[in-house]
Amino acid sequence: MSAPRRAPRLTVLGAGSWGTTFAQVLADGGAEVTLWARREEVAREIGTQHRNSAYLGDHELPATLRATADVAAALEGADGVVVAIPAQSMRATLAPWPALPAVPVLSLTKGIERGTDARISEILARAGGADPSLVGVLSGPNLSGEIAERRPCASVVAAPEEALAETFASWCSAPYLRAYTSTDVVGVEVAGAVKNVIAIAVGAATGLGHGHNTTASLITRGLAEITRLGVALGGRRETFPGLAGMGDLVATCSSPLSRNHRLGLALGRGLDVAAAAAEVGQTAEGVATARAVADIAARHGVDMPITRSVVAVVDHGARIDEVTTALLSRSVRPE
Known part of the structure; x- marks a missing residue:
């Protein structure tokens, strides 16, 4: 009899409304989730009160969701990374950090960098040190307020290879979010931006x-x-x-x-x-x-x-x- 599969350990970088909401999605799907917040007080509130009042008001987050303002601690032992940092501050945020770990990296950010005209997947590879073959993107009708309330919705996850897209989709296994797969990273990313x-x-x-x-x-x-x-x-x-x-x-x-x-x-x-x-x-x-x-x-x-x-x-x-x-x-x- 085979041993049960271990829940993936996933790190979400960015504790704004969308990052926090998607951390809930991952936790509701059974993953072990650590959320990195830029501000210590936000991480503390999420960890102790299970709320992010600055972005989601009184909405109660899963008790299993961990949070930290220490990016090294957040990334340690991660099986995958989800990035929800605003497009225009992405490069500056990544710059002082070590390279992202060699694990699948999923971008939730919808935008194009002003000045370089770079897509987010390109910034993650160039500034974040992510392996381009392991970077994917998520898009679709993703109004965070509705998803936080666990209202049914669908999204598409795109990756260079179908197997990686399926891995990303498996992370999104909350009962209220259906993830479809694609290998059109450019198309999905351009549409979302x-x-x-x-x-x-x-x-x-x-x-x-x-x-x-x-x-x-x-x-x-x-x-x-x-x-x-x-x-x-x-x-x-x-x-x-x-x-x-x-x-x-x-x-x-x-x-x-x-x-x-x-x-x-x-x-x-x-x-x-x-x-x-x-x-x-x-x-x-x-x-x-x-x-x-x-x-x-x-x-x-x-x-x-x-x-x-x-x-x-x-x-x-x-x-x-x-x-x-x-x-x-x-x-x-x-x-």
């Missing part, structure tokens, strides 16, 4: 008082932009109508739980970018990602008018009402 930019435009249109016709038009054309860029970078076209593309885009563009959507709403109501970001209160990755996406698109000759419009607003102070109107009054062309 660019949807945040489109969500700002859709939120702005709603904030301006436009209706469902406008938002449906922007979501649909936004998916076309994401697909064009993803395919140009080597992603597979069939990825984009799925969970990582359309699924994540619809959730992020339509839910009040989406930080990027809320930031767009605030812009549409007339706030400037700084005031809108302050109102949201947490990182809205689409603001910084927009310029990186526009740069990549320009280099590859990919037409992304919605992205350019978001850049015009968040980087160059254009009026949101003018760029939204201009988007929907472009010259006639085949769809």
Whole structure:
């Protein structure tokens, strides 16, 4: 009779709302989970009170979830690492650490680094010392507030090889989260990053008082932009109508739980970018990602008018009402 399989020991780097929520998912799936928090007081609260009040209010976390502010202690003995550090601070966070261990590394972060235009999987390899063949990404409709409440959802995990994608999926065995697998790392990662930019435009249109016709038009054309860029970078076209593309885009563009959507709403109501970001209160990755996406698109000759419009607003102070109107009054062309 074979011995029972040992539960995987998994480390989650980043104790914001998404990292903490995914640590719950892993723990609910039976893994032994250690959550690294940048601040000692956050780690202490998680470990002693089973809460992360700064990000999840009074939500009760699994009692089995451990937390520490010591990254070496968090990584010691880990069978796998999950990364939920914001895209724009990823490189600076990783820089002073030793190389990530030679174990599977799953990125939850959705964004592209401004200045280098690097995808998160590339930063993990270049700055974090992770083995590129062991790095995967997760995307899909992942509104952390709903997942924290253990509401049913699905995601896709992509890795260079199917066997590794299946390993990542096995970590996500909580009864309320279904993980599908893919080997299209580029497509899944691009979709997860660019949807945040489109969500700002859709939120702005709603904030301006436009209706469902406008938002449906922007979501649909936004998916076309994401697909064009993803395919140009080597992603597979069939990825984009799925969970990582359309699924994540619809959730992020339509839910009040989406930080990027809320930031767009605030812009549409007339706030400037700084005031809108302050109102949201947490990182809205689409603001910084927009310029990186526009740069990549320009280099590859990919037409992304919605992205350019978001850049015009968040980087160059254009009026949101003018760029939204201009988007929907472009010259006639085949769809």
